[in-house]
Amino acid sequence: MANDRASYFSLLTQPTVAQLVLRYLELEGVDRLFGIPGAAVMHLLEELRLQRDSFEYIICRHETGAAYIADGYSRVSGKLGVVLVTSGPGATNAVTGTMNAQNSGTALLTITGEIPEAYFGLGYLQEGIDASLNIDAIYGSSSRYSSVVTSPSNFQTLFTQALRDALSLPRQAVHISLPDDVAAAQLDLVRFPTSSHNYRTVPQGADPQRVQRAFEALIQAERPLVFLGNGARGPLAQRASLEMFTAWVEKFTIAVMTTPDAKGIFPERHPLSLRNYGMAACEWAQCYMDPQRLDPSLPPGYDALLVVGSTLGGLATNKWDPLLLPTGSFMQLDVDPSVIGRAFPIELGIVAEAGTAVEYLHALGERTDPNAAAVSARRELIARLKQEMSPFVDPAARDSDATPIRPAALMRILNQALPPESDIFVDAGNCVGWCLHYLEIDPPTRIHSSLAMGPMGFGVGAVIGGKLAAPQRTCIAVVGDGAFLMHGSEVSTAAQYGVGAIWVVLCDNDLLMVSQGMNYFFPDPTNPDVWSDYYKLGSPDLAKFALGLGADVYNVGTPGEAERMIRQAITAANADRKPQVIVAHIDTRDVPPYYPPKAAPKAPPPGNDPPAGTPPAGS
Structure with missing residues (x-):
């Protein structure tokens, strides 16, 4: 019974x-x-x-x-x-x-x-x-x-x-x-x-023998690399796990890069961080894997890679670019065995929960002495790389004070304005490239994207859920005007429930990622501007749209206005529990780092001058 x-x-x-x-x-x-x-x-x-x-x-x-x-x-x-x-x-x-x-x-x-x-x-x-x-x-x-x-x-x-x-x-x-x-x-x-x-449990184990093999391959290599995917996000969000991982890579001077959707789960300002690889990759990550870009006298390639929690999809790997292949050990660790070895042949596959694997690696590191000469050489190479090469394709654009505001400069201003413990939601379109390449993310700030499917409107809605989950954190979405027109009605949801979410809308009156992409792949020498009018959005007044939905609204056209109004919006969102919409009238001539620099597509001509900055409407 x-x-x-x-x-x-x-x-x-x-x-x-x-x-x-x-x-x-x-x-x-x-x-x-x-x-x-x-x-x-x-x-x-x-x-x-x-x-x-x-x-x-x-x-x-x-x-x-x-x-x-x-x-x-x-x-x-x-x-x-x-x-x-x-x-x-x-x-x-x-x-x-x-x-x-x-x-x-x-x-x-x-x-x-x-x-x-x-x-x-x-x-x-x-x-x-x-x-x-x-x-x-x-x-x-x-x-x-x-x-x-x-x-x-x-x-x-x-x-x-x-x-x-x-x-x-x-x-x-x-x-x-x-x-x-x-x-x-x-x-x-x-x-x-x-x-x-x-009625339920979650995987918590790892394979100690295989984790040890990966550990030994990494510490014996001259230029090892750890590649973190979104599957490592949960474990590294735990302070203890991040501290153990950081202590391990610091002891052996192992460089770390992330996939685009794992951007910022390891501090991007850390001396060992190469930031994100794949789509809109950081220059440091590509240079570490191909050090002859830095110095032709250096040996080519790198010699050991451990992938943690990534399926190694197209955007994570620059469409499976062989640059990612090390000259030595290629190892992949994932809790899902069905993705191990799917994208590339590997030397060692490890079925493991990432957090447990980090504990094992840290414990192995605690009782192992590093090769002092190899560690010193790696430290010098990474320091030299960062000293001689900017992480950005166009550092001048990020530092620019030009009007209309350049998207890369807007990312710099956003970085400077955001308080610690912010959550950034990135929509689909050109905003992805600008955020991936030009934002610098350190925990506990987090950045969230949806790069496997890339639906327009994800960031527009998700930022509301983020703010409902953590009212004490600043939650901000970076979205295009096309996505905002698709799902901007959810601003009304935020207003109804007193949610102080913030939207930065890149206003270019175009589906500009498509326009620029078509111009790159199908240019017309007889009509260079042929794609500039194909995907226009009809010049809607986004400020009035957002105002009617219950938000405080800011029109931004210059870097100075952006800096002042983003800070003002952050303060109002948290104090007044009211949605804030910043309509940023950007320079439409700039192209995100999606394409080879020497073959970048010609951007459509700039539109009308953006309106002058205005005080927040409706507040």
């Missing part, structure tokens, strides 16, 4: 499925859900109303935006992000944000309502099952796990499986389709877990 008095579960009598959903979310520390309500989730909505002291349902302006906001909330809080939307178009609208979370390593649960089971296949309004629209199939192909709860009896099995997948390593996005009559149904008796640890 089962022990019904065990300490790891309790007995619940006649709970509804809707009540169990919220009980599980409570176990996971969830107190906010994001979405747009509808009839197919009416019993969950009623339960949320009854438990409004424990849960807040944030009403967003679009289901995709709700998923982006939940994504940002999860990234900053470390908790599960939860999206709750209705069936049919509500469910399909949330797919993009869910898919993006899956590809970004974010723990996200999307719950979509569904019509009552009695009406399956009959053509009921917004039906998404047994009909021409199959919501489960859509989510099944765009997230880690998707299931339809067809009965109260299988709810716990399916729902806890979703939670296990979402909150394991790597973190992932999952989906549950919940017909409304199932949500309303009661179960007679439920054995309910006491803690989340009673």
